[in-house]
Amino acid sequence: MIIFSCKKENLETNQNIKLHFSDDTITFDTIFASIGSITKTLTVYNHNDFDITTNVNLKGVSAANFRINIDGVPGNNQRDILIPANDSIFVFLEVTIDPSNNNTPYILSDSLVFTTGNSIQDVNLVAWGQDAYFHTANTFGNIINGTDTTRFYYHLLDCSVPWENDKPHVIYGYAVIDPQNTLIINEGCQIYMHKNSGILVGNPFKEETGGTLKVNGVLGNEVVFQGDRLDNWYKDIPGQWDRIWFTPGSIDNEINYAVIKNGNIGLHADTVYNNNPTLKVNNTIIKNMSGIGILGQGADIEVTNSIISECGQFMVACNIGGNYNFTHCTFANYWNYNRRNTPSILLNNYYEGADGNIYIRNLESANFVNxxxxxxxxxxxxxxxxxxxxxxxxxxxxxxxxxPTIDTENNNYINILKNISPEFSNENDFNLSETSPAIDFGRETSITLDILGNIRSEPDLGGFELVE
Incomplete structure (x- = not known):
């Protein structure tokens, strides 16, 4: 707690003086055990025409969990804090939750007590705690790209046991799936990434290739990947963590029924090393990425029944060649955090090397259906x-x-609707309205259900089938 005050004058004490507060309760949203909260602010007002002093202390047995600081001096009991006449002070509070081996959220409460003359007032402090499995970096490696060197702090995962949903999983640094290992993440798991953290499938610090990730979410019990700041202000803020990166040589990766949100890059897949797709993605939502939703670098990626939205650069980058297939996907990019200059879809078949030369990487296929x-x-x-x-x-x-100047009268464009509104009924989840031109416009494919399990009798375009 930090309190700012001004010059002392007209001081009165030992009276039944009342303070006024901006809030009667300070609530901290869910905090993981051992991880500090964001800073909360309480404003304390003196509406009197004279200066007063007050004593401030934490009352309960939870006092050790809350942190206070007054004029740069830490301590849970502070005396003679000056509040000038018709002025106010700011009180800043933080909390850390102790581990409890409890799988369900639990509550921690205390009171911040103000004693002013003969008057005693308090403000309630409430924090929700949650134990978690922590995957914390304990070593590092360097990746050299031309003249650039990037240091990654990481932790090798034990993949012998699937991740379950009894407690959240919190990742600090990068969690690495070693070659010849498969990490299975089962339905309902909540994965929280700290800033500049992510998952590396395969180990870029070894010559050996391989490594596999299987995400087994189900409808109604999806696997969620997100940042580790749980306060309400952060719920839609992009760029809170890095990415899920399928490094060169990782194989047979599958993601089913996941929500991937608020990172830099959602899914990053590099060059394929066998004849199977690097990555299959089904029934998945990727949103609020500060950079790219799906980045393929000479990769082989299949995506069905998925919604990619609100990305600061590309929603999908089919970069430096590869094979890509998208069926019944909705790509909707109304990014409004800052100015976006890059289109939503990138198709590319070359790159410029560090030596300044152009190198060709064939784009064997990039197919978009329905x-x-x-x-x-x-x-x-x-x-x-x-x-x-x-x-x-x-x-x-x-x-x-x-x-509109692009020639679409060729085999690259088959029965398309061009430059008309899809008429979403809700631009937050991208369902179709009853008047949408995308209704019944699709062709039959092997995808017979939409992302919500609705039957595609006469297929609509995108991830959602309109149900009347």
Missing amino acids: CIIDGALSSEISYQNNESGVFNYSFDHCLLKID
Whole structure:
């Protein structure tokens, strides 16, 4: 607790003087055991025409969990704090929850007591605590890319036991799945990432390749990946953690029924090393990424029945070649945190090396079937084609927002809707309204249910099927 005050004058004491407070209760949203909270602020007002002093102390047995600081001096019991006439002070409070081996959230309470003359007043302090499994970095490695060196602090995961949902999992640094290991994350798991943290599938600090991640969420009990700041202010803030990174050589990765939100990059998949897709994603929501929703770098990725939205750069980057298939996906990018200059979809088949030379990486395929691509820019698809390489792509039964000068009378565009509104009924979850042109516009595929389990009798475009 930090209290600021001004010059002392007209001081009166030993009276029944009342203070006024900005809040009668300070509540801390769920805090993981052993991790400090954000700082909360309480304003204390002196509405009198004279200066007063007050004593401040924490009352209960939980006093050791709460931290106070007055004029730079720490301590839970402070005396003779000056509040000038018709002025106020700011009180800043933090809390740390002790581990309890309790799988369910629990409450910690105390009171902040103000003794002013003969008057005693208090403000309630309430904090919700939650035990968790902690995966904390205990070593580091360097990745060198040209002249740049990036240091990663990481922890090798024990993958012998699947992750269950009895307690949240909190990751500090990068959790690494070693080659020849498979991490299974079962339904209902809540994964919380600290700032600059993530999951590395495969170990980039070893020559050996491999490593697999299986996320087994189910409808109604999804696996959630998010930042570790649980206060309400952070619930939709992007960039709170880094990414889930499928490093070169990781294999047979699958994500089913997940919510991935508020990071820098949702899913990052590198070059494939066998004939199977690097990554399969089904029935998944990726949103509020400060950078990219799905980044493929010469990868092989399949995505079905998924919603990707609100990304500061690309929602999908099919970069430096690869194979990509998207079926019944909704890409909706109305990013409003700052100015976005990059379109939602990037298709690319080359890169510039550190030596300044151009290197071709064939885009073998980038197929979009029964998809919606919409956003706030006038064109939401970027084509970066070096004609020395392969550049294969197709939009089949899709609603697209693209440059109107692009020629769509060719085999790359099959029965598309161009530059018309998808008419979402709710721009927060991207269901279709009853008048949407995307209704019944799709073609039949092997995807017979939508992301909510509704039957696709006459397929609508995107991840949601309208149910009348």
